Amino acid sequence: MASHYRTETVFDYSWKQVVQAYWNRYPNPASHHVLTEDTISREIRDGKLYSRRILSKTNSVPKWGERFYKNTPVKIIEDSVLDPKSKTLITFTRNIGFKKIMKVDEIVEYSEQKDGRTLAVRRAYISSQVFGFSRAIRAFGIERFKSNCHKAANGFNFVLQRMFPNHQHHAAMTNNNTMESSKNVDHHHHASTVATLQQQQSKTEAIKKGVSNSFEFFKGQASKIAQMFSVKN
Helix, strand or coil: CEEEEEEEEEECCCHHHHHHHHCCCCCCCCCCCEEEEEEEEEEEECCEEEEEEEEEECCCCCHHHHHCCCCCCEEEEEEEEEECCCCEEEEEEEECCCCCCCEEEEEEEEEECCCCCEEEEEEEEEECCCCCCHHHHHHHHHHHHHHHHHHHHHHHHHHHHHHCCCHHHHHHHHHHHHHHHHCCCCHHHHHHHHHHHHHHHHHHHHHHHHHHHCHHHHHHHHHHHHHHCCCCC
16 A cells, blocks of 8 residues: 655746756755766657666654664666657656665656746655554655655755756846836736636646646556666566
8 A cells, every 4th residue: 555645846947947957956955865866878769868867865764763774875766758849857766775664656747837837746656565564654754755845846946046047037027027018008908917817727727637637647657667667666
């Protein structure tokens, strides 16, 4: 039995910028637990970029968990598929050590939004085979994952700001110009703008609903992605 968690993060950067930053996101102030990262393979098939990397990470454990796991580095396999045509980057990571204690499968999809920003939908599936403690370990894993999601987003934003220092400035200037221009619009145009925003909001909700409905789909995709790289789970 596995516990699962889902979260969304919107980055105020284009999909292209997010993808560039993804390969350079370590090190950052929030990634001290990431010790090493190495690219094992990278190839283009059917216009898509397939990459495999191996990372070494460490995380502290609570006192009760020390009987099962010592604070030693854990190897993480990361497979990714980048599709420039659909502007999506899907990553699939899983630990290859201590799997009986706690196995964490994580799928993240980065996709371009209509407003030019990038949505990251992150899903985690956590399981444990420790008899009598699996539920507690899964609960701990979910809470740890939630905390790590927040840190990862902060670290990623740090890298994005470092790589694209002028991005936020241009965005602010654009917003200021838009606000200045809006002072001269008549009531009819304002009503039309509100209606447009409402339509966009409805579409956004529909997209979120579609993403939610695809939860089980992506869960099944984890094994398929692994098979693409001939990985034995």
